[in-house]
Amino acid sequence: MTEPDPLLSRAASFLRAAPEPGWDAISDSVLAAVRATPQHGWPLHAAPIPGDTAPGSIHVSDHVLRAILARELRRRFLCRPTAITFIFDDRDDRLLRGVHLDITGSYGTELRALGDHIRATVADIVHEVLGSSDTAGENRPIDVTFTDVVTGDPLRSTEN
Amino acid sequence: MPIALRSGVIARTETGLADAPDDVLRTAAILGDREAFEVIVARYGPQLYRYGRRMLRTESDVADVVQETFVAAWRQLGAFRGASSLRTWLFAICSRKIVDTRRIKRAQPIDDQLLEALPSTAAVSDPFTAASNAAFLGALEQALAELPARQRATWVMREVELMTFPEIAQVLQLSPDGARGHHHRATATLRIRLRRWQ
Numbered sequence: 035m036t037e038p039d040p041l042l043s044r045a046a047s048f049l050r051a052a053p054e055p056g057w058d059a060i061s062d063s064v065l066a067a068v069r070a071t072p073q074h075g076w077p078l079h080a081a082p083i084p085g086d087t088a089p090g091s092i093h094v095s096d097h098v099l100r101a102i103l104a105r106e107l108r109r110r111f112l113c114r115p116t117a118i119t120f121i122f123d124d125r126d127d128r129l130l131r132g133v134h135l136d137i138t139g140s141y142g143t144e145l146r147a148l149g150d151h152i153r154a155t156v157a158d159i160v161h162e163v164l165g166s167s168d169t170a171g172e173n174r175p176i177d178v179t180f181t182d183v184v185t186g187d188p189l190r191s192t193e194n
Numbered sequence: 195m196p197i198a199l200r201s202g203v204i205a206r207t208e209t210g211l212a213d214a215p216d217d218v219l220r221t222a223a224i225l226g227d228r229e230a231f232e233v234i235v236a237r238y239g240p241q242l243y244r245y246g247r248r249m250l251r252t253e254s255d256v257a258d259v260v261q262e263t264f265v266a267a268w269r270q271l272g273a274f275r276g277a278s279s280l281r282t283w284l285f286a287i288c289s290r291k292i293v294d295t296r297r298i299k300r301a302q303p304i305d306d307q308l309l310e311a312l313p314s315t316a317a318v319s320d321p322f323t324a325a326s327n328a329a330f331l332g333a334l335e336q337a338l339a340e341l342p343a344r345q346r347a348t349w350v351m352r353e354v355e356l357m358t359f360p361e362i363a364q365v366l367q368l369s370p371d372g373a374r375g376h377h378h379r380a381t382a383t384l385r386i387r388l389r390r391w392q
Contacts, residue, residue: 041392042384045334046353048243057243060257064239066230067261068268073226100228108222112204116221140204147203187208191217 054072073097078120079128081165089092096120101136103156109153111148112139114188116181130164132175138188140182149178212236216280224271226241231271238281241289241355248299248338248350255297278364285351298343318340325359330391337387344368345380352377 045164058141075097082092108114114137121132139145160174182184184191211219211233219237219305220232242263246256265286267274274283292298306308338346347366354375357365385392 039381039385041354041388042381045331047336048331050356054216054240054243054247055249056253056256057240058259058333060243060260061239063257064264065235067265068231069228069267071268073269073272096228101228103224104225105226105229108206108227110206112206113217114221115225118225137327143204151203186375189211189214189218192217 051084070131075100076120077128078130078164079126080163094163099130099160102163103133103159107137107152107155108189109170111151112140112143113148113152113185121175125149128175130160132177133160134179136179136181138182138184138191140188141183141185142158143183145183149180152178196348203253217276218309220271220274220276220280223268224274227380229370231268232308234280234284236281238284241266241281242284244354245285245347245350246288246292249292249343249347250295251297251299255295259291259295260348263292266291282361282364285355285357285361299345299346300343331344332389333388333391334384337384340387341383345376345383348373348376349384 039130067170074182075095078096078099080092080094080146082088100120104115105117107113116138117134117136118128119134121134123129123131137149137152141149158178159172160176182188201310211222211230214222214230214233216234216237219230223234239260242318243256246259247253250259252254263284263349267284270287278286338349341349343365348362351362351365352359359373360372361375362368363370366373368376
């Protein structure tokens with residue numbers, strides 16, 4: 035095993051603490067490049083705005099819907115979504131039939147009440163993003179499973 | 195749209211992710227939460243840049259590699275199951291990008307005159323408190339640049355980034371003992387190159 039060298043150790047800690055102006059200069063362009071990078075997803079039927087009679091159709095990627103749900107749920111409630119799965123129609127695999135969510139909650143929270151709020155929020159968001167004129171209508175099942183509970187804020191707790 | 199919460203359901207008041215643990219960020223980012231991924235970029239960007247700067251020839255190469263690393267990470271997140279730490283995974287992507295660029299800073303021939311030109315440290319008991327700090331760090335950077343790439347990568351990840359040998363081995367696709375060997379040889383060389391500062 036290599037003997038620790040006090041001088042090199044201190045030099046390394048100095049290098050670690052030194053600012054990286056090169057990173058500061060490029061960080062905005064790195065973020066812009068990431069934001070411009072699409073993630074491929076599966077198209078979901080979306081209803082046109084009522085009164086719109088133009089030919090054609092509207093689709094929204096499942097990735098877009100999943101990202102909105104994940105962000106809104108963790109922003110609104112003391113919980114952490116860990117999986118969001120979509121269920122598709124047997125005959126039309128672009129038609130959303132249901133949503134299943136795995137959630138980490140927090141000790142002290144009424145999980146059933148939280149589950150109700152999550153289901154209502156998901157229904158609102160799906161309606162807002164996809165509309166409701168498709169045959170799936172307003173009755174898509176939304177299932178919530180609490181897969182874990184942690185002490186304190188689930189966004190600040192490490193997984194076991 | 196605000197939701198009236200029943201008692202016992204706690205609405206979130208703190209919505210930021212800046213201090214969230216890595217695995218929380220990873221899970222959120224896999225679900226497509228870009229804000230979570232941007233925290234990952236801010237957390238590990240400086241480390242990857244610092245590593246890349248010691249491995250590549252030019253600052254523009256470093257900028258390209260770090261940007262490509264995060265773009266690739268964003269695309270590949272869905273396939274990352276957490277078998278390694280997030281940091282190790284990012285360093286592994288970065289390390290492969292560095293090799294792919296073929297612009298690695300090659301080991302430079304040792305130039306004894308370089309260190310001869312540095313001021314004598316006979317009267318300087320602590321180079322970190324003396325006026326020669328900059329010269330010492332310059333000598334260290336030069337000595338690092340003289341190391342073969344794998345030795346340099348191993349030393350930087352171990353000593354500067356405080357990674358374990360198994361983590362370094364994953365990044366460089368070596369055995370942990372192989373990583374230890376590279377680190378040992380790098381340290382021995384650096385001691386010799388910097389002996390005037392001891």
